[in-house]
Amino acid sequence: MKIYIRSAAAITAQKTFGDVPFLTELTEFDETRLMAIEPDYKDYVDPKLARRMSRMVKMGVASALQCLRDGQTEMPGAILTGTALGCQEDTVAFLTRIIEMEEEMLPPTAFIQSTHNTVAAQIALSLKCHNYNNTFVHKGISFESALLDAIMLLKEGDANDILVGGTEEMTDAAFKILTRLGLYKRRPISNADLYKTKTHGTIGGEGSIFFLLNDKPSPDNLAELVATKVFYKPKASVDIELNINKFLTDNSINAEDIDLVITGKNGDTKNDAVYESVIPALFSDNSLAYYKHLTGDYPVSMSFALWLGANIIKKGKVPAIVADGEIKNPSPKKILIYNHYQNSYHSLMLISAAD
Amino acid sequence: MSSPVYIAGVGVITAIGNNVAEHLLAFSERKAGMGDITLLNTKHKGELPVAEVKLDNNALANLAGISSKTSRTKMLSLIAAREAMNDAAIPKFSELRTGFVSANTVGGMDKSEDFFVDFLADNNKGKLRDIFDHECGSITEVVADELGITDYMTTISTACSSSANAIFYGARLIKNDLLDVVIAGGADALAKFTLNGFNTLMILDKEYCRPFDDTREGLNLGEGAGYVVLVSDEVAKTLNKPVYCALSGYNNSNDAYHQTASSPDGTGSYMAMQGALNKAGLKPTDISYINLHGTGTPNNDSAEGTAIKRLFEPDFPPMSSTKSFTGHTLGASGGVEAVFSVLSIKHGLIYPNLRFKTQMHELPFAPETEYLKGQPIKNVLSNSFGFGGNCTSLIFSAV
Numbered sequence: 001m002k003i004y005i006r007s008a009a010a011i012t013a014q015k016t017f018g019d020v021p022f023l024t025e026l027t028e029f030d031e032t033r034l035m036a037i038e039p040d041y042k043d044y045v046d047p048k049l050a051r052r053m054s055r056m057v058k059m060g061v062a063s064a065l066q067c068l069r070d071g072q073t074e075m076p077g078a079i080l081t082g083t084a085l086g087c088q089e090d091t092v093a094f095l096t097r098i099i100e101m102e103e104e105m106l107p108p109t110a111f112i113q114s115t116h117n118t119v120a121a122q123i124a125l126s127l128k129c130h131n132y133n134n135t136f137v138h139k140g141i142s143f144e145s146a147l148l149d150a151i152m153l154l155k156e157g158d159a160n161d162i163l164v165g166g167t168e169e170m171t172d173a174a175f176k177i178l179t180r181l182g183l184y185k186r187r188p189i190s191n192a193d194l195y196k197t198k199t200h201g202t203i204g205g206e207g208s209i210f211f212l213l214n215d216k217p218s219p220d221n222l223a224e225l226v227a228t229k230v231f232y233k234p235k236a237s238v239d240i241e242l243n244i245n246k247f248l249t250d251n252s253i254n255a256e257d258i259d260l261v262i263t264g265k266n267g268d269t270k271n272d273a274v275y276e277s278v279i280p281a282l283f284s285d286n287s288l289a290y291y292k293h294l295t296g297d298y299p300v301s302m303s304f305a306l307w308l309g310a311n312i313i314k315k316g317k318v319p320a321i322v323a324d325g326e327i328k329n330p331s332p333k334k335i336l337i338y339n340h341y342q343n344s345y346h347s348l349m350l351i352s353a354a355d
Numbered sequence: 356m357s358s359p360v361y362i363a364g365v366g367v368i369t370a371i372g373n374n375v376a377e378h379l380l381a382f383s384e385r386k387a388g389m390g391d392i393t394l395l396n397t398k399h400k401g402e403l404p405v406a407e408v409k410l411d412n413n414a415l416a417n418l419a420g421i422s423s424k425t426s427r428t429k430m431l432s433l434i435a436a437r438e439a440m441n442d443a444a445i446p447k448f449s450e451l452r453t454g455f456v457s458a459n460t461v462g463g464m465d466k467s468e469d470f471f472v473d474f475l476a477d478n479n480k481g482k483l484r485d486i487f488d489h490e491c492g493s494i495t496e497v498v499a500d501e502l503g504i505t506d507y508m509t510t511i512s513t514a515c516s517s518s519a520n521a522i523f524y525g526a527r528l529i530k531n532d533l534l535d536v537v538i539a540g541g542a543d544a545l546a547k548f549t550l551n552g553f554n555t556l557m558i559l560d561k562e563y564c565r566p567f568d569d570t571r572e573g574l575n576l577g578e579g580a581g582y583v584v585l586v587s588d589e590v591a592k593t594l595n596k597p598v599y600c601a602l603s604g605y606n607n608s609n610d611a612y613h614q615t616a617s618s619p620d621g622t623g624s625y626m627a628m629q630g631a632l633n634k635a636g637l638k639p640t641d642i643s644y645i646n647l648h649g650t651g652t653p654n655n656d657s658a659e660g661t662a663i664k665r666l667f668e669p670d671f672p673p674m675s676s677t678k679s680f681t682g683h684t685l686g687a688s689g690g691v692e693a694v695f696s697v698l699s700i701k702h703g704l705i706y707p708n709l710r711f712k713t714q715m716h717e718l719p720f721a722p723e724t725e726y727l728k729g730q731p732i733k734n735v736l737s738n739s740f741g742f743g744g745n746c747t748s749l750i751f752s753a754v
Contacts, residue, residue, distance in 0.1 A: 085489075091548075095467070095548060096471070096475060098468070098547055098548065098551050099468075099471060099475055100475070103397060103399065103547065103551050106551055106555045107555065108555035108556050111548075111551070111552035111555055112552075112556070112614050112615050112742070113614065115460065115512070115514050115742050115743060116460070116491065116512035116513075117512060117513045117741075117742070117745055118614070118743060120513075120743065121614060121742070121744055121745065122614070124611045125611050125613070125744065127611070130609050130610070130622065130623065131608070132608070132609075133513070133607060133609040133743075133745055134511065134520055134524070134607065135512055135513050136509055136510065136511055136512075137491040137492055137512040138492040138495060138496075138508065138509040139490060139492035139493070142492070142510075145510075152527050155531060156531070173474070173478075176478050177474070177483075177486055181483060181486075232505050232506075232507075233505065344496075
């Protein structure tokens with residue numbers, strides 16, 4: 001059975017949403033936090049409702065609804081989302097009020113919208129969709145878990161036209177805490193220069209990207225989702241290579257068949273050392289691309305990599321701003337995406353031009 | 356995809372016991388777990404009853420065998436998951452493809468609350484150690500590491516249906532031949548965040564909760580964890596003791612009515628129960644016992660009851676809400692009640708719905724109020740419904 005990416009819609013720190021050129025220019029930021037470029041929500045959410053919604057929920061609903069429109073599908077067979085940190089804005093708002101108001105006279109709205117499943121729930125509510133609805137909240141593989149659920153649903157034949165997405169919002173509090181935890185660079189940096197300085201830390205990001213997956217061939221499909229895999233806490237570089245090789249073997253493909261490898265390089269010395277060891281060992285002759293200077297790093301950033309890869313295949317071109325070195329095949333047909341999250345969760349996705 | 360998935364082990368901790376044996380005893384003695392707040396540091400102490408696990412963080416950490424400085428959610432999760440794993444005693448566990456699918460809604464919120472007090476006063480303050488467990492996924496990761504499970508893990512958070520969805524997802528990982536064994540369920544600790552949250556919604560009863568009673572006024576929050584060990588047919592054959600039962604049916608449907616309230620006719624609840632019956636190939640009359648979601652809020656019990664009326668009329672099986680014992684353990688409740696459903700089949704038990712007096716005016720049935728044992732229990736339906744319209748029903752069947 002083949003699984004196709006029918007459509008995809010992305011709200012990110014770049015101009016990716018709506019009818020826009022495909023990453024022809026880099027939107028630059030001069031700090032270690034990249035904010036999503038938000039669309040006008042009135043085409044997606046009643047303005048009265050939107051006023052009470054956090055950015056995360058608005059981004060989620062808008063990208064999901066646009067994805068359905070692009071896929072000419074009114075009602076998805078399932079709604080799946082992944083988010084590591086959930087609805088931070090409302091969580092922090094309610095937590096702050098508990099402390100400041102000493103647990104008295106608290107308004108309920110922030111609590112109501114703080115649950116991790118709010119995005120999936122609001123999409124269902126907006127569509128009056130009673131179908132399967134799930135939310136995964138597992139660190140750097142939240143999106144991958146939702147994607148696996150979608151793949152299983154399609155294989156089981158219990159649902160089709162699966163809407164699956166990754167959403168994350170960066171709040172001031174989360175940015176401050178994650179900076180204190182050492183995730184981000186100590187000094188402001190332009191995202192255009194992310195890979196130029198060899199220093200500790202990356203840049204933070206956010207975004208919401210939804211995909212419509214089904215098993216129906218169509219000339220409108222963006223790409224075929226051939227396979228995905230996650231592996232956990234490899235002990236050494238050689239374990240990573242074994243896992244990736246097994247993934248390739250399981251899918252009957254050699255490194256030379258892959259036209260482009262998209263990696264999760266994020267400008268952090270320790271993070272990127274993993275790629276610098278694995279890539280020369282396995283993909284020394286392959287063309288490479290990277291993306292985290294576009295979006296910043298965030299737990300569901302693999303959703304951006306998948307959006308990028310699917311669009312590269314569909315549009316038959318690799319945007320210059322994502323090229324990591326020479327691009328030998330300007331219109332890739334097979335793309336491998338490889339990302340790792342703090343060297344704990346390693347994630348692979350293989351996509352191919354749809355027949 | 357039709358290959359069966361069996362339950363080979365169970366583990367549970369709630370306000371009425373720290374393990375399976377203590378729960379069975381508490382049920383037989385009709386001993387509820389609610390009481391005044393003793394451990395949670397909140398202004399609502401003495402005003403709102405809750406169902407606390409009766410161990411402070413030091414005692415709980417001791418039982419779990421991990422640091423007392425971490426989140427209570429993690430300790431609860433580890434205690435119940437380990438009990439389930441030991442109970443299953445699967446031969447050659449390390450040679451099998453194993454997974455841990457856990458659910459929670461609060462993550463390490465109990466520690467984040469401490470962190471935020473200092474952080475709000477000064478953004479450079481607050482012990483970073485207290486924020487490590489904030490993410491729901493952190494709880495799962497540490498417990499999986501402790502259990503030695505590395506092949507697959509993930510975390511689900513769909514409010515009060517979270518751990519029912521975790522069990523459901525775990526079973527599908529086996530049916531899709533991705534794993535051989537999955538420990539699945541969930542955990543949630545009491546937190547000021549949820550206590551105040553539910554309080555602002557005015558759905559907490561100041562008395563002990565009365566699920567499915569006409570005079571019910573709300574729920575009591577609880578805490579705990581519950582896990583089942585799911586195994587494939589092949590693994591089941593290698594066990595040194597019989598499996599408990601099979602997970603025969605499951606369905607996840609969305610009410611799509613309101614972010615927090617259930618639709619008056621319980622559309623999502625009806626679809627979840629109906630879908631689970633279809634999946635199991637069973638008729639409503641095949642159900643021997645329903646473990647209700649039964650929170651005790653006017654809205655939930657009315658919606659759930661209306662959906663049951665529509666689906667089961669005129670033959671209503673015995674049913675009860677074990678939340679009258681444990682309180683509502685939120686993200687843990689689906690796992691906790693899955694364990695109770697499995698034990699119902701194993702021991703022929705129907706649990707009493709405590710404090711029930713008056714039948715709901717809109718329903719032609721009442722919950723079971725007696726503790727019944729030696730019952731012929733073939734199929735148990737377990738309901739878990741949550742915020743965001745997330746409705747999930749599971750069916751466990753004797754084999």
